[in-house]
Each structure stands twice: as structure tokens, then as C-alpha cells.
Amino acid sequence: MSGPLNGLKVVELAGIGPSPYTCMLLADAGADVLRVDRATGRPPTAGAGPHWDLLNRSRRSVAVDLKSSDGVELVLDLVESADALVEGWRPGVAERLGLGPDDCSARNPRLVYGRMTGWGQDGPMAQQAGHDIDYIALSGALWSIGRAGERPVPPLNLVGDFGGGGMLLAFGLVAAILEARTSGQGQVVDAAMVDGAASLLTMTYAFRQLGMWTEDRGVNILDTGAHFYEVYETADGKYFAVGAIEPQFYAELVRVLGLEGEDLPSQQDRAQWPAMKERLAAIFKTASRDEWTERFAGTDACGAPVLSPWEAPGHSHNVARGTFVEVEGVVQPGPAPRFSRTPSAVRRPPPVAGQDSDEALAAWGIDEERIASLRKTGAID
Numbered sequence: 001m002s003g004p005l006n007g008l009k010v011v012e013l014a015g016i017g018p019s020p021y022t023c024m025l026l027a028d029a030g031a032d033v034l035r036v037d038r039a040t041g042r043p044p045t046a047g048a049g050p051h052w053d054l055l056n057r058s059r060r061s062v063a064v065d066l067k068s069s070d071g072v073e074l075v076l077d078l079v080e081s082a083d084a085l086v087e088g089w090r091p092g093v094a095e096r097l098g099l100g101p102d103d104c105s106a107r108n109p110r111l112v113y114g115r116m117t118g119w120g121q122d123g124p125m126a127q128q129a130g131h132d133i134d135y136i137a138l139s140g141a142l143w144s145i146g147r148a149g150e151r152p153v154p155p156l157n158l159v160g161d162f163g164g165g166g167m168l169l170a171f172g173l174v175a176a177i178l179e180a181r182t183s184g185q186g187q188v189v190d191a192a193m194v195d196g197a198a199s200l201l202t203m204t205y206a207f208r209q210l211g212m213w214t215e216d217r218g219v220n221i222l223d224t225g226a227h228f229y230e231v232y233e234t235a236d237g238k239y240f241a242v243g244a245i246e247p248q249f250y251a252e253l254v255r256v257l258g259l260e261g262e263d264l265p266s267q268q269d270r271a272q273w274p275a276m277k278e279r280l281a282a283i284f285k286t287a288s289r290d291e292w293t294e295r296f297a298g299t300d301a302c303g304a305p306v307l308s309p310w311e312a313p314g315h316s317h318n319v320a321r322g323t324f325v326e327v328e329g330v331v332q333p334g335p336a337p338r339f340s341r342t343p344s345a346v347r348r349p350p351p352v353a354g355q356d357s358d359e360a361l362a363a364w365g366i367d368e369e370r371i372a373s374l375r376k377t378g379a380i381d
Helices: 018-028 069-079 093-097 101-107 132-139 158-183 193-199 202-209 247-256 270-284 289-296 316-321 357-363 368-377
Strands: 009-013 032-038 060-064 084-087 112-117 188-192 229-233 239-243 303-305 324-327 330-333
Touching: 009 018, 009 069, 018 032, 018 084, 018 112, 018 158, 032 069, 060 069, 060 357, 069 101, 069 368, 084 158, 093 101, 101 112, 112 158, 132 158, 132 193, 158 188, 158 193, 188 193, 229 270, 239 289, 289 303, 357 368
Parallel strands: 009 032, 009 084, 032 060, 084 112, 112 188
Antiparallel strands: 229 239, 239 303, 324 330
């Protein structure tokens, strides 16, 4: 085992999306994360192999019946030796099961209790259902993404679920664990995706205060309003991205496109952005994506080919850095960020629910006799 979080112990009450992503980040970085999956009453199928929900990688799974008093008691016993617990249910669900913050802190006052929701633990919308698109809509993020005169475009579920949700909960947990080691007291980390998505807009609010951003969509410097921050179609029907914001990089873009020496409008002349876009679009249509990739290679013109997720693992830069890894034949994004002395790693493929019950519970201090008793009563699979 390595990774900067080696020695950290986390109980994960299984959820979907952002909370598993939080736990993947922690586990890749070396934390011992025990995923508590829902018991089905059936043992995992022998020889079934890994379950390829990649968000569940790098950790072990135990399947527990949380409607059973023995199952709840087991989780509370695990909490006693944990640094943190993560849950991603609606507000109040963990409390009704007897696994809320008060129940857990009674067993372990140093425990950091991480909670992932869309709307937060309180507020008038706290109990409403929702998904990424709803949370980023309310935060103001969705409004800002799209082209002029068109509807907002949902940016996959990257901004709410994973950027504003999973990553910020991981940050919050590590921050609170560090504090607990000083104070001896745990606390609740309330990670709401609507809050996190709003936090990601901080620079946009700064641009607004500086008079550099208007409410209209698709007319600003970073939202496809500018010709030097845009995606262009190439001769082969593929795409090339340009982001030459700074004057020195823009000058290099002009050179690579063969426009050097022409009487061009000022880079920041917004009235000329639409016309310049048309001009660049025509130029990019004269060569293939790969040809443009060659022309931009080694320059500071800030251009890159737009690769599909299927192409990206094969790009030479990604290959050289090991940005993607292959685990038991499955290509996937590797751990990030990088640590020079204590590297992260994909420690194991995603488990089938409950496949590690005996091994994991024993490692967490549950004796063999009790494991057998829990299985007999149906508290675990």
C-alpha cells in the first residue's frame, strides 16, 4: 500500500455517482475505504469477476442488511475505528436507520461524517429529488454554458456530481480529518452539489465585477463568444479546439493560421469577434484535424485536437504520462493528482457487492465467529 492517505480508514455507505467518486479518490490515494453495499440475501456469484462500475474501484465491499439491528450494530462497530464515514442519501435517511451523525459520534467522537446531497441538509428544497442538471441550473452554472441564441447545454454531469460534488466532499473530508487530529473532535461535512457548482463559478463572478462578463450566453471570452476560444470543424468533419487568450499566445495563433502580417482587428475588439470566427472557421476547414494537430505541435498557439473518450487513451501525451490505465483489460482514467513520493494507484478492480465480506471485516477487527453469526442471521451476505 502507498498513497498519501495510507492509514486512513473510511466507511462508505453505498450510494451512486458523486459519493462513490469521493471514495474512489480517497481509495486511489491509499485510504482503506470499506464500501457497505446493500445485502440481497444471496452470496456473490462464485467466479463472477469484478463489477465494472469504475467509481467503485480500489476498495473492498461488504453487503449488510441495514434494516437489521445486527447490521446497523456492525456498521457502528466499524465506525469506532474509522476516521470518516461517507453517505449520499436524502437528509434524514441515515438518522432513521440509526446511522446518523449523532449515532456515529456517540461511538467515535473523532469521526468526520461526510454527507453528499444535491440541495444540502437544510433549506426549502432539501427533501426534493434532483439530479446534476437541476443543481447546476439553480447555481447559475447551467445558464452560462452554451452558444449565443441557443439553449443552455448540460456539460454531462461533470459540474454538479463530480466537480461541485464528489471532489469538494473529498476536499472537505480531508480538511476535517486534519482538524480532528488536532482538536480530537469530528464534525459533519455538508457537501451540497448546488453549493459546489456555485463555488466553481467564482471566477465568472470576478469577471462580472470587472465588467468582463455579460449575462448573455455565448458572447463572452470563455463561453465561445471569442474567436480565439472556440471549437472549429476541420476538413474531415472532426474538431479542433483553440484557447489562445493571452496576447503572446494569440500572436502565435495568428502565425500558425497564416494570418501574420495582415491588417487584423484588435484581439479584444468584441464587435469583430463574429467576423473573425467566420474567418477562422473557413481556415480550419482547409485541413484535417490531424494536419492541424501537426501544425500546432510544439507551439504556444494553444490548440489541441478534440478527441473522443475512445481516442484519448491512445494520444501520445496521455500515453507518456499514463493518464489512462488498464486494469484487468479495462481502460480507464488513472488516479489524479500525482504524488512524487507516495503515488496513488488503482488498488483493485470494482467489487461485486459483498464479495470481500470475510476478508474486509476481519481486517477491520471483526472476529471470525461474529462474521459467521452475522451471515447466519442474514445481517450480511
